Amino acid sequence: MPDSALTAVVDDEIWTLDRPVWFSGVRMRARTTVVRLDDGSLLLHTPAPPTDGLTEQLRALGPVRWLxxxxxxxxLGAPAAAAHFPDAKVVGPASALNRNKALKLHMDIHDAQFGEQVPEFEALPLQGVPFWDETVLYHRPTQTLLGADIVLCAGAKDHWTLRYAARITGFYERVRVPPDARKKIPDKAAAARSIRAMLERPAQRLIVGHADVIEEGWRDDLAQAWRLEGVKV
Structure with missing residues (x-):
């Protein structure tokens, strides 16, 4: 995967970058999503460690202001990105600080001031799954949902290690809840409310960290994945 291979999802507004990462013995695609905000600045969702090629493309698009x-x-990529883009504010859950001592947050993603400062986004916390402590963002101008791990899907373009694992655990060419979280949903009622809130948004697509961009049928895919885990949406 070229280190500067940004792919346009919505012209002049959203781009993605996939890079390989090793996790639990398999090589996955990890996605960074770049969103141009109304003021022309950029928000990087799940920032990748910056490379010369990526930095050059980002500078051509606008100043990076949010990570x-x-x-x-x-x-994992946030500390290096923060050092590379010192004017950017880092936003995330406090729980991530316990996993990465190099990570510094300017703002908690659950804080209302994030929405006040970046009003084109609506934050939709995934309740009931503390294993992730994930917040999905709804980008109103492009009607796009941005998630990370709420679902995943492997396919032919993925590394053989992931294809093998996906066939065994059920997410090869199927949108599913990641297997490492399937037994870690202590409050399924709260999770159901959160997923329903996402389904109610007038989104045209769902972008997550480990799957192709999901457009047609994304609501059915998301709902079915969680229903299979006993979450009644």
Whole structure:
């Protein structure tokens, strides 16, 4: 995967970058999503460690002003990105600080002032799954939901290690809740309320960290994935 391969999802507003990461013995695609805000600045969702190629493309798009850590797992690239873009504010859950001592937050993602300062986004916390402590963002101008781990899906383009694991655990060419969280949903009623809130948004697509961008049928895919875990949405 080229280190500067930004792919446009919504012209002039949203781009994605996939990079390989190793996790639990498999090589996955991890996604950074770049959103151009109304003031022309950029928000990086799950920021990747900056490279020369990526930095050059980002500078051509606008100044980086926000770095979003969407849950307590998607933090690895944030410290390096923060050092590279010192004018950017880092936003994420406090729970991520326990996993990465190099991570510093300017603002908690659950804080209302995040929505006040970036009003084009609505924060939709995923309640009932403290294992992730994830917050999904709804980008109103493009009608896009930005998530991290709420679902995943492997396919032919993925590394053989992930394809193998996905066939065994049920997410090969199927949108599913990640297997490492399936037994870690202590409050399914709260999770159901959170997923329903996402389904109610007039979104055109769902972008997550470990799957292709999901457009047609995203509501059915998201709802079915969680119903299979006993979450009544």
């Amino acid at each position: 979003v850590v969407p849950n307590c797992w998607h933090h």
